[in-house]
Amino acid sequence: MAESVTPHIALRLAIGEAGSQSALARICAVSQTAVWKWLSRRKHLPAEHVLLVEKATGVSRSLLRPDLYPDNLEVAVPTCRVACDPAPASNAYHFSDNPAGRTAAEAPAAMVDRSPIPSPSAEVRA
Structure with missing residues (x-):
């Protein structure tokens, strides 16, 4: 049975990919202490940093914050177009x-x- 990757483990992976807590802190423009607190208190990576960390480290956003970026998210594509009258907007x-x-x-x-x-x-x- 494969162990699922929790957000805490994903954060540790991102730190490993970045090189250190300080390196991840520079990516997120926060202090190293903030990164340490995320780890020691088992907090989620704050939402405003998820995309930066994903881009810099390659750790998926759906692993870092599955509550915000679910892996199985299905987006409905609109099936019809709605015409609008441009006259009132002008x-x-x-x-x-x-x-x-x-x-x-x-x-x-x-x-x-x-x-x-x-x-x-x-x-x-x-």
Whole structure:
């Protein structure tokens, strides 16, 4: 029966491939003490370092962090495409709070619409 590789053993393999705890620490841009703590406390390699360690040492991400990168992950490929209307996206400036992105005709109206204080001209018209 083959023994499965635990994340702790995978971390030890990565240290061996890097050459030392200090070398792995340089790869991860952390102190050697941090790497020692990962080992002595049997902690997982932090997620932000997994891809760097995999690239530098060749130890698979699925061995280092099987909880984040499962080996048997199946990704569903989309079977249909959804068409989108590009017209509303092209008028994105209409959603801006900044009147600078509006057309010349819309900018003054936008300033009046967004003012928290009623303008005197609005009261005169009423």
